[in-house]
Amino acid sequence: MTRRRGRYWPSITALLLASLAATVVPLPDLLEPLRPNFVALTILWLCLLSVRSTGLLLAWTAGLAIDALHGMLLGQNALALVVIAYIALKMRLRIRAFPILHQSVVVFGLLAINEFILFWIDGIAGFPVTAWTRWLAVLTGALCWPLLTGLYSRLALRA
């Protein structure tokens, strides 16, 4: 079984690296707050829709990679992603039966939890970002969900 699962690691790694890169691609200042959290979306997709269930460890590692890449507090995104990945894995069976827009709503909720944990830790660590624009990314993330699921299932990762 481990051998069969092992075949998916290269594509999953590539997918995560690409979404990590997408979080740092320079954008015009106005669009910057709108950038969805691609890594969180990818993790959610892997947890909710891919046939192979991926573990929490992957979410944790991806979160740590975001922290390292963006120079944030180490463990901040790791915690947030582990929490939403846990919820997603718990809801996995129900969500797969939902129509796509309904899924977007669930994803909106999960991304909001993710952002709230980040916001909370920012506050505790002493550098709060209170601008309301930080919540825009949650909305754009949920709007991106239908496109992203379409793209990812084309990439034959479901096989």
Added chain:
Amino acid sequence: MPPIQDQEHRPLLLEGPSLGLRLAILAATALALMVADHRQQYLGVVRGWLSVAAYPVLWAVDAPSSAWRFASETLTTRGSLKEENTRLSAANRELRLRLLRLDALEQENRRLREARASSARVAERSLVAEILRVDLDPFRQRVLVDKGSRDGVFAGQAALDGNGVFGQVTRVGPVSAEIIVISDPDHAIPVQINRTGVRTIAVGQGQTGSLLLPYLPRNADVVEGDLVVSSGLGGVFPPGYPVARVSEVRQDPAEPLLAVSATPLAQLDRDPEVLLVWFDNRIVEPEDEPDTATTDGQHAGPGAAAPPGPAEVR
């Protein structure tokens, strides 16, 4: 646990502890990491290595724009090169003229400072670092440069550009460093108004176009257009480098302090590269102490208030 869920999660369950336990372990690890990282010193090395691991991703993201820069540099026409050359040599002539005067002024300044036994802090060495075109955080003004501890960069080092103070290094990895820009809301720089010498602090506001000078009393002599230079207090930035120009002075009768905003002179959002500087912040001791002290004392005369400088020379 319902049986259907058991089937779904079999791969996980076969490999180890339950999902809930995994969550608890990973969340606790993340919390421990955050606590350790918040107390900076424990994770310095780990951070360094993580930044090396992250560098290829950042480099790959930066690659298209640096390739574009390279291409546009390589493919410029002869005409535009000539034009640029004319412009640069004109600028060079003017700068050299100014430099002639500067040499003399610097000598004089050094002599005067020696006489006062105060520190003469002038940037001694500088290193050009290229800014990677990556967005680290939309709500904080930090940039990443391609020089790190391998090149001698250290945390707390000042970064300038051709027009003024840019920021300071906050975190250093072996091959890269993070610079906090002076306009970041978490950044404050000790400054003084060049015209009057009033000292204050300029804090960032989160927008590249403006700094705030919130600690000036209402009777402070500040007008629009005043040049704000670094005061050198705090020892991070060399003194006397231009920081910003006062853009607005607002007096609110209800407030005890002035609301002064200033526009940074450095091109905070458009710089392709910055200068990291090393400067000497030791106190410059006069070479021949007894002589200076006595002659200065005589100059001052017995009745006049003795200048504090010579009195401190030992």
